[in-house]
Amino acid sequence: MNAIEFLTSLIRSGKLYGLGIGSTLDDVNQSIRCDFIDDVSKSGLSMRRDYGFFEFSFKSGPEWVISAVSIQLHRLASNFEMAEEWQRGMGTYFPQYTAWRELQGALSRVQEYPSLTVKDQGDFIEYRADSTNVSIIVNNDHEERDCSVGQGDLWSVSLWSATRSE
Template sequence: MMAARALAETVISGSFMGVRPGVKLAEVQQLLPFKYVEEIHGRRRGSRAMRLDYGLLEVTFGNEPDWTCRSLQVEVHRLAGSPAICEEARALAGLEFAPYTPWSDVKGQLDVLGYDHTINASTSPGYQVFGLTESGVSLRVVNDVSCPRGEYPGHGDIWSLEIVRYPI
């Protein structure tokens, strides 16, 4: 599946590769049988957070010891500097990512899929943020005309998607 289509489906569903806030660690490990780096944050058992970093995707858990997904981030910006992540996404998940994914391509796919909900836009330094309350998705798009494509995405390209739903 092409990147723009996969990200548009993520915007609509609030999940990426089957992972969404609220799922348990064991289910995530079944859905994503790939290598990852694990980090535990905090010292007190029961109030710690765990993050699994798969390269393209980061999944954060809470509610120890059950470890429930609190949020996930699709780190699209990492593709520009690491062709290996693009190749891994293709080989392991059948996702065809290029180093850059323009917001206009994803918006076009949302139109094709008939997405007609309101997309709330705001700005932060260097980014335009699109929030979709129905799915809990926020997209960060590079919004600095002085940022060319290179080691990182350039103006108009997606930096990342974050999925958070409350309550969890």
């Protein structure tokens, strides 16, 4: 699978590799086959699992459950090796840069994708799919691709909890 197919599926469903908000740490351990670092907060109430350019946030309870996922695509511009490891472990290919217009074009060709609201945030533009709790951040500042993403490239794509009490 390539990044555009993967991201289109995530935006439409609010799920990645069968995981979504509320999935357990055990579910993640069974689904994601890449190296990671865990960082538990000092309070013990939250944990971040860093896979390089994929980051999962968990909240505690009877067991750890996903509260957010962020795909930090901008990190691939300067460290493409993370994408190569992800492809080996997960079978999904991410390029060094991903243009918003490519993803937007793919979304326009699928049936029943969620409507997107747009927020101008200065150096970034945010596209939100409220029905699936997905946020797409597009670089609106830096013009040329180099060790950073260029103007119009995806900065990140995030899945977030509909409840804001976390």
